[in-house]
Amino acid sequence: MSLRHFYLIGFVALIAFDTLSQVSFKMAAIHAAPFVVDTAWLWRVVTMPWVYGAIVGYLGAFFTWMTLLRHAPIGPAFAVSHLEVIGVMIISVPVFGEHLSAMQLIGAAIIVAGVVCLAFSEAPDAE
Numbered sequence: 097m098s099l100r101h102f103y104l105i106g107f108v109a110l111i112a113f114d115t116l117s118q119v120s121f122k123m124a125a126i127h128a129a130p131f132v133v134d135t136a137w138l139w140r141v142v143t144m145p146w147v148y149g150a151i152v153g154y155l156g157a158f159f160t161w162m163t164l165l166r167h168a169p170i171g172p173a174f175a176v177s178h179l180e181v182i183g184v185m186i187i188s189v190p191v192f193g194e195h196l197s198a199m200q201l202i203g204a205a206i207i208v209a210g211v212v213c214l215a216f217s218e219a220p221d222a223e
Contacts, residue, residue: 103168107176110160114180117153119187120146172214182207 097105124146128137141147164173182204188194 099167103164106160106164106168107173107179110157110164110177111179111183113153113156113160114177115153115183115187117150117157118180118184119191120149120153122192124150171217172211175211175214179207179211 124141124144127144127146128141131137161177185196185200185204189196
């Protein structure tokens with residue numbers, strides 16, 4: 097496997113794990129409502145699959161991130177790790193019924209453009 101394929105697979109996995117954890121947290125919060133500090137609420141949270149989805153997402157993101165940091169340049173790696181914002185934004189449309197504004201789409205395009213610029217600026221050093 098080439099280094100380029102390793103980065104692509106790793107960063108896609110990182111974004112997927114981060115997105116899973118964020119969406120799972122929101123789903124857990126929605127299904128755990130109303131927030132009341134009592135044993136019934138705690139039991140509702142502990143028995144909810146979304147909480148475990150969040151845990152799996154965070155553990156997967158942690159191990160993927162640690163693996164990527166061994167090989168990837170830190171600048172682009174750090175930038176790509178924040179693409180989960182875009183992943184969550186995209187998933188929120190079908191899952192939560194949210195609507196994207198023109199400003200959100202422009203912001204997402206700017207984030208992606210910044211990541212691409214960082215990736216190209218580090219490309220000669222990576223090979």
